[in-house]
Amino acid sequence: xxxxxxxxxxxxxxxxxxxxxxxxxxxxxxxxxxxxxxxxxxxxxxxxxxxxxxxxxxxxxxxxxxxxxxxxxxxxxxxxxxxxxxxxxxxxxxxxxxxxxxxxxxxxxxxxxxxxxxxxxxxxxxxxxxxxxxxxxxxxxxxxxxxxxxxxxxxxxxxxxxxxxxxxxxxxxxxxxxxxxxxxxxxxxxxxxxxxxxxxxxxxxxxxxxxxxxxxxxxxxxxxxxxxxxxxxxxxxxxxxxxxxxxxxxxxxxxxxxxxxxxxxxxxxxxxxxxxxxxxxxxxxxxxxxxxxxxxxxxxxxxxxxxxxxxxxxxxxxxxxxxxxxxxxxxxxxxxxxxxxxxxxxxxxxxxxxxxxxxxxxxxxxxxxxxxxxxxxxxxxxxxxxxxxxxxxxxxxxxxxxxxxxxxxxxxxxxxxxxxxxxxxxxxxxxxxxxxxxxxxxxxxxxxxxxxxxxxxxxxxxxxxxxxxxxxxxxx
Numbered sequence: 001x002x003x004x005x006x007x008x009x010x011x012x013x014x015x016x017x018x019x020x021x022x023x024x025x026x027x028x029x030x031x032x033x034x035x036x037x038x039x040x041x042x043x044x045x046x047x048x049x050x051x052x053x054x055x056x057x058x059x060x061x062x063x064x065x066x067x068x069x070x071x072x073x074x075x076x077x078x079x080x081x082x083x084x085x086x087x088x089x090x091x092x093x094x095x096x097x098x099x100x101x102x103x104x105x106x107x108x109x110x111x112x113x114x115x116x117x118x119x120x121x122x123x124x125x126x127x128x129x130x131x132x133x134x135x136x137x138x139x140x141x142x143x144x145x146x147x148x149x150x151x152x153x154x155x156x157x158x159x160x161x162x163x164x165x166x167x168x169x170x171x172x173x174x175x176x177x178x179x180x181x182x183x184x185x186x187x188x189x190x191x192x193x194x195x196x197x198x199x200x201x202x203x204x205x206x207x208x209x210x211x212x213x214x215x216x217x218x219x220x221x222x223x224x225x226x227x228x229x230x231x232x233x234x235x236x237x238x239x240x241x242x243x244x245x246x247x248x249x250x251x252x253x254x255x256x257x258x259x260x261x262x263x264x265x266x267x268x269x270x271x272x273x274x275x276x277x278x279x280x281x282x283x284x285x286x287x288x289x290x291x292x293x294x295x296x297x298x299x300x301x302x303x304x305x306x307x308x309x310x311x312x313x314x315x316x317x318x319x320x321x322x323x324x325x326x327x328x329x330x331x332x333x334x335x336x337x338x339x340x341x342x343x344x345x346x347x348x349x350x351x352x353x354x355x356x357x358x359x360x361x362x363x364x365x366x367x368x369x370x371x372x373x374x375x376x377x378x379x380x381x382x383x384x385x386x387x388x389x390x391x392x393x394x395x396x397x398x399x400x401x402x403x404x405x406x407x408x409x410x411x412x413x414x415x416x417x418x419x420x421x422x423x424x425x426x427x428x429x430x431x432x433x434x435x436x437x438x439x440x441x442x443x444x445x446x447x448x449x450x451x452x453x454x455x456x457x458x459x460x461x462x463x464x465x466x467x468x469x470x471x472x473x474x475x476x
Contacts, residue, residue: 029169036085037305037361039329040080040278044334047351051075051171055082057353058331062362067327069129071112080119085369087124087327088112090149091433092142095128098152099145105152106159114160122165125153126277130213132191143191146435147198154206168203168302170211170277173218173337176263182318183244185259186266200269208362209275209325212260216252216300217281217342219289224290229290229379233281233296234303238439239269247317253279253304273322279304280329283356285342285453287386287459288476292342295376298357301328301348302367309363328361339451384461385473388451391458399433402453406436416469423469434464435471442472 039058049057051074058066060155065085068075090098091107098104113122127150146169149181153167173179175196177188187196203210230236232252240249249255257274260291260377264272281300285292307314315322333347333356348359358371390399407414414436416423423435437457441449451459465471 004156036325037363038065038067038085038087039063039307039361040067040069040327040330041075042334042337043328044336045107045332045351046336048332048334049082049351049353051078054331054352055084057349061348061355062360063328064361065123065325065327067126072394073112073115074114076116076120076122077263078335080116080395081122083121085123086124089129090125090127090153091130092131095131095149096145098127100305101145102152102155102362105149105156107166109153109156109160113157113162113165115408117162117165118170124209125157125165125167126211127153127167127169128211129170131169132175132195133172133190143195146195150199150202159398166208167206168211168275168277169199169204170213172213173260174306176259179256179259181240181242181244182247182249182255182258183242183262185261185263185264190268191363197267198405200264200267200272203272204269207273209263209273211273211275211277212257213329214253214256214276214280214450215279215281215417216256220252221291224379224381229291229296232237233299234307235299242317245318249317254316257316257324261316261318274319275325275327276308276325279327280346282342283333283343283347284345286340287382287461288339289342290381291376291379292345293374293376293378295373296379297346298370298373299358301359302370305361305363306360308365335455338422338450338452340452343372353405367429382461382476385463385466386469387434387460387462387473388437388457389460389464390430390437394430394433394456398454399429399456402456403429403433403436406433406440406453409440413443423465423471435469436472438464438471445474 025408039061041054041058048054051072055078059082063084065087066079067087069089070091071088076086087373093237098108128142128146131139131146145173150167150169157165173341175187176185176189178184216232220229228238230237231238234251236250240255261275264270281297282289282292283294283297304326308324313321313323315324328348330346332349332351333345335344337343349357350356357373360370415421417432417435418424437451437453441451453455463471
């Protein structure tokens with residue numbers, strides 16, 4: 001199947017079965033967790049509501065679980081007044097110290113868990129965030145300390161009589177070397193033996209979950225012309241049959257999840273439970289980010305909720321009937337996240353608390369009863385010229401600093417802005433910054449430069465130049 005270009009095609013026969021069984025009491029707990037769709041509460045924005053307002057908004061969309069990217073004390077205290085399940089996170093930069101010292105783990109638990117538990121219904125402590133996606137020498141030190149840190153966290157919790165908080169770590173799909181067809185799922189060689197084997201042993205021994213950040217948007221968007229959007233949005237009538245197993249797939253998410261199940265099976269751990277720590281679809285993005293729109297975001301998330309709250313649970317083709325705890329990403333559009341435009345547009349809510357689209361995380365409302373959606377206009381790639389200009393109303397001091405940055409990397413970038421040159425007039429910070437942003441982006445886009453400039457720039461398909469001053473552009 002050529003339609004999912006991000007997946008790597010190799011043929012590896014799989015001899016192990018993916019049986020799945022847990023005890024009745026654990027199954028009851030798992031069903032309770034999985035039936036409550038969670039929401040990721042990130043705070044990388046300068047215009048977001050207070051924690052108090054945000055928690056009320058979490059309740060308003062009928063989420064059952066909230067996942068934090070830290071263990072913010074104010075937020076945890078406020079959550080004690082709710083029935084929400086809660087997940088907290090150990091920052092990546094604390095993993096080495098905790099992995100090396102039980103006292104550091106004890107201190108973390110004493111500071112971040114004991115003051116709030118059990119009034120705040122903490123159910124998961126996640127150690128780090130996607131640490132295997134980074135591979136500097138320092139990052140590899142973190143890799144080596146990941147499982148030791150997780151063990152010490154469990155030791156600390158148990159020593160304090162806490163047995164119903166599971167410890168895990170969220171990993172991205174790039175932990176796999178190959179993922180298509182699903183039966184070909186295999187972990188990367190450099191992490192398989194030193195990290196994944198001890199991690200899976202830990203998760204299996206503590207009856208915890210393999211937490212996965214999984215986004216069908218990304219493999220679909222690598223080739224939106226040939227990949228089937230309906231298959232990524234749970235709307236397809238077509239199926240794909242894995243040639244090795246005969247398992248039949250009706251959506252891209254199940255393929256991605258099962259590729260991880262088969263990768264775990266190859267290492268001897270076919271029964272470790274899956275949880276989705278992040279998934280979603282961007283509601284907007286840069287001009288070249290095809291398919292990032294409100295219609296697709298709402299369709300994906302609505303159908304995901306329907307799938308994950310089904311009773312009895314649907315599971316995946318490799319694990320029929322298995323409940324999967326799931327967290328949508330994310331609560332808000334976060335305007336201070338760096339990177340391409342989609343990075344700032346995964347939210348269900350605007351910063352003022354209004355819904356970007358109608359959604360009910362409880363899964364009790366039929367999808368057909370939810371509000372209408374704007375027709376998408378970017379489901380096929382844009383062809384034409386794109387410029388990068390200053391956003392309206394940007395702070396002039398900040399624009400001036402960004403202008404200096406853009407002009408400082410290469411003498412050629414802003415040569416046309418010199419006095420007497422073709423783009424010198426009009427003499428304004430906004431005009432000069434817009435030219436500099438466009439010129440810089442056109443010059444360095446192939447080196448991963450973004451039209452962002454700390455939130456001071458935006459893309460446009462309208463030529464900002466004039467007869468005298470021709471702004472450089474990017475051609476898509």
